[in-house]
Amino acid sequence: MGAAPVDSLPFALRRGFYNETVKFSNADLHCHSTVSDGTLAPSVLAQRAHDHGVALWALTDHDELGGLAEAREAAQALGLRFVGGVEISVSFAAQTVHIVGLGIDPDSLVLQGGLCQIRNGRDLRAQRMAQDLESRLGLADVYAGALRYAGNPALLSRTHFARYLVEQGVCRQTHEVFSRFLTPGKPGYVEHQWAGLADALRWISAAGGVAVIAHPGRYRFNATEEWALLEQFKALGGQAIEVVTGSHTAAQYRKYADLSLEFGFHASRGSDFHSPGESVCDLGRLAPLPADVVPVWDLLH
Numbered sequence: 190m191g192a193a194p195v196d197s198l199p200f201a202l203r204r205g206f207y208n209e210t211v212k213f214s215n216a217d218l219h220c221h222s223t224v225s226d227g228t229l230a231p232s233v234l235a236q237r238a239h240d241h242g243v244a245l246w247a248l249t250d251h252d253e254l255g256g257l258a259e260a261r262e263a264a265q266a267l268g269l270r271f272v273g274g275v276e277i278s279v280s281f282a283a284q285t286v287h288i289v290g291l292g293i294d295p296d297s298l299v300l301q302g303g304l305c306q307i308r309n310g311r312d313l314r315a316q317r318m319a320q321d322l323e324s325r326l327g328l329a330d331v332y333a334g335a336l337r338y339a340g341n342p343a344l345l346s347r348t349h350f351a352r353y354l355v356e357q358g359v360c361r362q363t364h365e366v367f368s369r370f371l372t373p374g375k376p377g378y379v380e381h382q383w384a385g386l387a388d389a390l391r392w393i394s395a396a397g398g399v400a401v402i403a404h405p406g407r408y409r410f411n412a413t414e415e416w417a418l419l420e421q422f423k424a425l426g427g428q429a430i431e432v433v434t435g436s437h438t439a440a441q442y443r444k445y446a447d448l449s450l451e452f453g454f455h456a457s458r459g460s461d462f463h464s465p466g467e468s469v470c471d472l473g474r475l476a477p478l479p480a481d482v483v484p485v486w487d488l489l490h
């Protein structure tokens with residue numbers, strides 16, 4: 190009699206069948222390049238990931254796949270295992286939620302079309318953000334100023350505005366900008382309708398990828414809303430959540446490890462690295478996943 194098919198085994202026992210788990214313990218499956226709001230080019234990130242001992246790496250630019258070819262080529266040249274990724278902006282329960290897609294096919298027309306729709310909404314939002322900052326802070330040419338920081342004009346984001354406000358001496362650091370501006374209720378914040386959760390999951394699935402809730406600890410949901418997000422995400426075919434990320438505390442690693450086990454989600458690990466000068470957590474420099482979770486890389490072969 191042969192071994193039982195892996196899929197018939199209880200969820201928590203499956204990981205024993207993947208000896209590569211150990212090999213990929215330094216996986217970093219979330220970061221940004223100049224194609225979205227990072228400051229390093231995809232090939233520079235590949236080198237940095239390699240230098241930091243990353244064994245499995247994903248580039249996950251916001252709403253954009255344009256950096257994946259360069260990233261894959263650079264990773265291949267370094268012998269670094271690469272996974273194509275994306276971080277999709279979604280509106281859920283009146284907040285913005287980020288859904289990472291891992292192992293996606295960048296040639297998927299469904300995914301490309303969906304992301305193109307999201308990018309198209311960014312420009313008007315950016316113009317409104319600029320107007321609000323100009324009228325409330327007495328600054329000039331904020332749109333043009335932010336655009337100078339955007340490596341990809343189709344992806345003007347709050348981060349680029351934050352860099353311009355630092356340049357203008359309004360704040361000393363980008364994370365100070367986000368505590369005083371650009372967030373709900375503060376100058377420069379503009380309500381925006383992103384993709385629906387179901388849309389994002391449909392696009393990721395059409396591209397053959399695994400959907401992951403990014404940095405779940407960062408949202409301002411109450412417990413009921415958070416539970417609803419996890420339940421709806423699961424009902425829509427979502428398979429993983431980030432447990433260890435640059436934006437979680439150690440207590441949150443444990444909280445989301447427990448939630449991953451409770452919901453039967455795989456667990457992901459990613460720095461969310463954007464820039465050497467801005468990001469607290471660098472590529473590959475994160476705590477390991479807790480030993481009892483089921484790593485998302487089990488799904489990525």
Ligand code: AMP
Pocket residue numbers: 226251278345346347348363364367368463
């Ligand atoms: P956007 O997609 O234009 O709404 O910009 C979102 C980006 O702003 C995130 O991906 C982060 O890079 C950045 N961001 C948001 N909140 C903060 C924060 N509190 N500190 C630093 N960066 C932030």
Ligand code: MN
Pocket residue numbers: 221226251348463
């Ligand atoms: Mn970002």
Ligand code: MN
Pocket residue numbers: 276287403404
């Ligand atoms: Mn995010």
Ligand code: MN
Pocket residue numbers: 219220221276461
């Ligand atoms: Mn991110």
